[in-house]
Amino acid sequence: xxxxxxxxxxxxxxxxxxxxxxxxxxxxxxxxxxxxxxxxxxxxxxxxxxxxxxxxxxxxxxxxxxxxxx
Amino acid sequence: xxxxxxxxxxxxxxxxxxxxxxxxxxxxxxxxxxxxxxxxxxxxxxxxxxxxxxxxxxxxxxxxxxxxxxxxxxxxxxxxxxxxxxxxxxxxxxxxxxxxxxxxxxxxxxxxxxxxxxxxxxxxxxxxxxxxxxxxxxxxxxxxxxxxxxxxxxxxxxxxxxxxxxxxxxxxxxxxxxxxxxxxxxxxxxxxxxxxxxxxxxxxxxxxxxxxxxxxxxxxxxxxxxxxxxxxxxxxxxxxxxxxxxxxxxxxxxxxxxxxxxxxxxxxxx
Numbered sequence: 001x002x003x004x005x006x007x008x009x010x011x012x013x014x015x016x017x018x019x020x021x022x023x024x025x026x027x028x029x030x031x032x033x034x035x036x037x038x039x040x041x042x043x044x045x046x047x048x049x050x051x052x053x054x055x056x057x058x059x060x061x062x063x064x065x066x067x068x069x070x
Numbered sequence: 071x072x073x074x075x076x077x078x079x080x081x082x083x084x085x086x087x088x089x090x091x092x093x094x095x096x097x098x099x100x101x102x103x104x105x106x107x108x109x110x111x112x113x114x115x116x117x118x119x120x121x122x123x124x125x126x127x128x129x130x131x132x133x134x135x136x137x138x139x140x141x142x143x144x145x146x147x148x149x150x151x152x153x154x155x156x157x158x159x160x161x162x163x164x165x166x167x168x169x170x171x172x173x174x175x176x177x178x179x180x181x182x183x184x185x186x187x188x189x190x191x192x193x194x195x196x197x198x199x200x201x202x203x204x205x206x207x208x209x210x211x212x213x214x215x216x217x218x219x220x221x222x223x224x225x226x227x228x229x230x231x232x233x234x235x236x237x238x239x240x241x242x243x244x245x246x247x248x249x250x251x252x253x254x255x256x257x258x259x260x261x262x263x264x265x266x267x268x269x270x271x272x273x274x275x276x277x278x279x280x281x282x283x284x285x286x287x288x289x290x291x292x293x294x295x296x297x298x299x300x301x302x303x304x305x306x307x308x309x310x311x312x313x314x315x316x317x318x319x320x321x322x323x324x325x326x327x328x329x330x331x332x333x334x335x336x337x338x339x340x
Contacts, residue, residue, distance in 0.1 A: 001095050001097065001119070001121055001192045001193070001194055002192065002193045002194070003193075003194055003195070003196060004193050004194070004195055004196075004201060005195065005196055006195040006196045006197045006199070007195065007230065010229065010230060012225075012226065012229050013229060016225050016226070016229060019221070019222075019225060019241065019244070020109075020218075020222060023218035023221060023222070023241075024109075024218045024222070028109075028110075028111060031108075031111055032108040032109065036108075039105075039108060040079060042111075043079065043105065043111060044077055044079060046111060046112075047077055047078050047079070047114055048077070
């Protein structure tokens with residue numbers, strides 16, 4: 001396992017966020033635009049108030065899911 | 071005494087700190103790494119790459135944490151994948167951890183051989199995150215939701231001027247743009263890893279629709295590869311689990327300490 005330096009935050013282009021909106025939806029793109037601390041704050045709220053798919057899954061993703069078993 | 075309940079993001083840091091203190095190498099990957107890279111919101115479990123050589127130290131750490139105050143509770147999950155030992159870790163081991171009496175269940179998945187990633191390519195940054203290149207390889211699954219993440223990681227690598235973006239971009243326009251701006255040596259290196267890139271060398275280069283068709287075929291190949299890998303794993307697991315359940319007095323997961331559970335899994339597999 002090779003250790004490499006942590007990369008600094010960079011400001012991504014507008015095209016990057018537009019692509020996220022097209023492929024993942026407006027809500028996720030809006031979340032991605034937030035500064036890291038804000039993203040984390042929103043995520044904590046989400047974790048506190050909602051079950052996520054992995055909360056509800058009995059099978060770990062490596063043994064579940066996929067095209068034939070969504 | 072007021073018990074502090076660790077939220078998933080806090081637990082991630084607590085567990086990483088424990089691993090560091092115990093001298094166990096690790097990389098946080100998959101869902102939580104995607105959260106770190108700003109690409110995913112809906113995961114609470116955590117996935118860790120831990121080299122097989124360090125699994126013994128990990129088991130010792132878990133046993134120690136179960137004996138400390140406040141004690142952690144560590145348990146294999148019902149569908150536990152593989153015993154946490156080098157011999158069986160071709161895939162993953164699935165644990166649940168409670169880091170205090172009032173803790174929520176933290177689902178922890180341990181990989182020693184992360185799928186689709188060559189051992190020599192496992193890279194982790196100084197903060198403990200698997201690199202984008204590693205995470206993108208792990209996300210080439212047969213789940214639709216993973217492919218926009220591969221593209222997103224590829225795009226981030228492109229914006230950071232990293233040659234590996236050529237391995238992960240799945241948007242035709244973006245891939246063509248990255249290809250045009252890549253150096254000859256980067257093109258050569260990346261083409262040896264991603265056969266699709268050879269088709270971009272042609273003069274004139276293929277049009278957008280042509281590249282999209284190639285990308286669709288490439289994804290189909292990755293999906294089938296993963297499906298095949300998945301089927302072998304699931305079949306083996308199910309055969310084992312059905313046999314095991316037939317043992318007299320079978321009960322799983324047990325309430326006993328992790329090291330006793332671990333011994334039980336080893337004896338069940340032999």
